[in-house]
Amino acid sequence: MLRSCRIINILSRHLSQFSKSKMTEDSIKALKRPADDSHAETEHEDKKLKTDQDEKKYPKKKVALLMAYSGKGYYGMQRNAKNSQFRTIEDELVTALIRAGCIPEGHGDDMKKMSFQRCARTDKGVSAAGQVVSLKLWMIENVLDKINAHLPSHIRILGYKRVTGGFNSKNNCDARTYSYMLPTVSFSPKDYNQEDTSFRVNSETLQKVNHLFGLYKGTHNFHNFTSQKGPRDPSAKRYITHMSCGEPFVRQEAEFAVITVRGQSFMMHQIRKMIGLVIAVVKGYVDEGVIERSWGEEKVDIPKAPGLGLVLERVHFDRYNKRFGGDGIHETLEWTEEEEAIAAFKDKHIYPSIVETELLEKSMVNWMATLYIHDFEATAGNQERKDDDEDGNASD
Template structure:
């Protein structure tokens, strides 16, 4: 209490001495007087914020800032000084609102009690207070030559000026997700985007445009997809479709995201699902295996000498068993250098592991019988699946002996025919290791899509199957390809067709990207 009396005495002395040098000396002398027992003063007064400077007494007395400041002059609002103005002022008398004195008034006043807002005293309160330390907003001080005014929150005026200047509010950080994408490849030059080649429309061209229009990525990310860490699980080429393609990328998780993207996509492309993944997730490298299916008319398995090779053909149970026996030979690890382009027999990357391959029961659509072949493997090279199917068809048709299959895995060069790309579809991608590690961690979801299986099947029935059937009937791609089988020499160890079938320069990535990245037929 002694310190409080000294405080009031010094303020009175400053008032009587005027605003000249003696008034300053009185206040500064008080500052030196109370610099040692300051902690006890703080406890006695019970103030909650700020502090009177230990070295120079009541800091800001000489300066006095615009709002809530203390000084010799005392400004319009919340000021403290000899005069004491209308609002929040301090002095011996204490004015109507927020004043300071021995009594201290109800709002923002300074005195023995010192209230929360606009008051001045040894502690200095939340707003408009002065002291060497400086408080959260609009404070004054001298410590270490720091700024004498600290703005805590952005004022409405600043926000309005930013809006008038055209500045956009900052959005939340982008998050890594995966999208389950289904599409019909008819009319597109594959999955992968070719920036600068606008005449070749791709699936990713449509997807990126939809992402920008939906507002989940900035427009400049469409020109450089690395900015959103975009990665496809498998690259599919011209005419190849997908029912379960997975792409990983970073985007803003806006409301109704999947619906907004689909609103901007053509009917033949659809997002079927979205899930959050880990920050380092890469859809291509994290994938354990891929399942493709190949839909074809069953007359492809008709023997060239005994059966009709047209829509009237029906696959017998015996013939189906023979086909599955040959397809089963692919299971395991083999050297598939003859089933791609640009790889030698001693290239370790030519060895691939096939988990399963089989032919499902046939079915009839629009008067023609079709069947679906399925193959699951860790990864596939360019043309690999189509050549695996092409060689089995050549054997079943009677153009090649069954022994050519074992021969094709050896070091000799074997002429392996490549089946049409029309019926090839990326069906499912598998993430078993990722699911085992992160699928049950309580934060991420397992990358399984059982909840949208009906939507996947519906997309196949509405877009993929009809496109394959209609195109096969109209263009007869399988029948035309079958007519080329007699020109292949399956006894030769080197073939001009095999060596020169891909005239374009093929990069290592194109040969080994985990997909059957087929070339144009």
Template sequence: MLTSRALVTRVLRIKSIGCLYNCAVIRLKMSEESGSTLTKPQKRVEEENGESVDNGHIRKKLKCNMEPNADDRKHPKRKVVLLLAYSGKGYYGMQRNAGSSQFKTIEDELVTALIKSGCIPDNHGDDMKKMSFQRCARTDKGVSAAGQVVSLKLWMIEGLMEKINSNLPPQIRVLGLKRVTGGFNSKNNCDARTYSYMLPTVAFAPKDYDTHNSAAFRLDPGTLQIVNRLFASYKGTHNFHNFTSQKAARDPSARRYITEMSCGEPFVRGGTEFAEITVRGQSFMMHQIRKMIGLVIAVVKGYSGEEVLKRTWGEEKVDVPKAPGLGLVLEKVHFDRYNKRFGGDGLHECLEWTVEEQAILAFKEAHIYPSIVETECQEGSMVSWMATLPIHDFEATATGTQVKDKGQDDDDEEGNGSDSAL
């Protein structure tokens, strides 16, 4: 049995609870009459979509409902890479120039096609960061590509590649598409890049050769051996500050690693003999490839001795000629480390394009090679450039250092096209 004191304590407690209940009822009636709601204490609340938000914060699901084309949200958004091939003739390079519609680029055409295809929202065209867009290389004005790779997030709509290509001009094509990891960046994950440079073999003719009959020139095997010996000297790691206009002699980033450089056997197209130079390296600076080729041409033609190549790797400033941009093609980009880590995880594919090789070759034969041959035969850009070689003084040096342009991106420009493009 309860003692009298315990009994009194329980009665008081019951009265206290009843008082609190009555107060709560009164407050609820007052709020209903005024049409207001009671303010709940600050706490984490579980929303219907599983997202927890603080009281007073905008709910994530409301933000999602504000996105354009809400019907397309039924399609999953994924990080992918696109394999691009394009002829650069008539375009001001790869990279988009926001707000400059008069200088049309490859990316202008691509973004327009992505929007028309319904795989990105309209507002992503104005701000490409919204789709995490990144390119492997910024090819310059007039330069082509057979194996450019871009990474971005897309809605995985049905018939994606076909819809994109249907909204692209014939000289630009998406030849492949693959899923990649969420953090993949086509520029930062790229281990190396391979370029080719197609030129008329008259470029290696003696300097006293009559260029009015350039189509009749044929490269002899002995000269081809000399050309390849000179190109082989570029292999390895060297200081290429003299092969760009943006690097000081002691800038560590001027040191670049070249794994391959050679010239293939000549072939005849349109009555003119051509040859194709192949170069592979980790990355290239602006105009580096064109200057590497230009210097070898100057040596083979007899404007300078072979010792000039080693001198360019020193700290002295050397006048290095820059070969024309016509003929430079981004052939392939390499993702060896990514492939080793993720290519066999069962979720992602290796970023190799063996299945697409025939489509790549067919595109080059239809769009890239004819454009290079026709332009060279009609305009004679190589012959015109060779006429400027005598004005270069390969023996003189300058003590001044080159100043890097802070507004310019150092890497993977791959140095092409016109001087004004970048």
């Protein structure tokens, strides 16, 4: 009997230890077991459901946005998500689109996700009155007001239009029109006091200026009007349809004029060099024949006018309008209803900025003081590299 009791006690102790060991193992396994992810799955489903609901309420559509901006203080139009040190116009736009609820936040780091494209890159300090960008966004209510509410006053979205799914504002653009505002003392003789704000250009000089600008019309090899392109590079050939200087006007006691140029596309610095060369001819630094000579294979040292007065006025979509403008679904990309707002923006934000900055910083006056160092021959390499370092790599 005693022996049986001892056996029962031993078995009881072993069972107790086994039970404790089993509980410990189970506890450890329980601690090591992955957390219940049913909540995460539910949260993911909620987000997915929310996105689906947003898509139904605010479907994504491909649109063209009409932009106007003063480029003063910005490092051009194009955004560089990897380098936020240099603020650009697109940085402001993307921030506004996210805050307005037009695009997901993640699209700001990868603009391809919203099929973003700008019609023209503008250089450091260059303004625009008629820039067009294309992208996919959620068509929220009062979309323009909500985007503009998150933009500074010197950057505005003036209009938008629905476009085809395959529309690309750069590739579908047939031509671009730029203007360049400058003080008319730029057309004074080289021995004239360039800081004299009382200078007034006469009709004979203005006629000569327009004759010289007219020489640019047509297709020419503009390899000398940009950098890093040789004379046999096919992409250096560009087609200019119009270039002229308008009637002068007075602002803050100084006389200014606006040059207008339209072409299919322009290379980096091309417009500013076209203007710089004409100024050099009018002032008497070089003869008129240099313009035709610059289209040949030889290297010509061409001075580049300051970027301050350059403005992207308008972009043209003639072929797109002809093909889709009358299909009953899409609108033509002609911004006639926005012309009043465009003019008002230029009068308030672009022209005053150009005039005030020129009179204060004298960018044109200082640039003209360097014209004597140009010999208009094959010695432009060092100067071009210096210009590129100062201006960055954005195209006109």
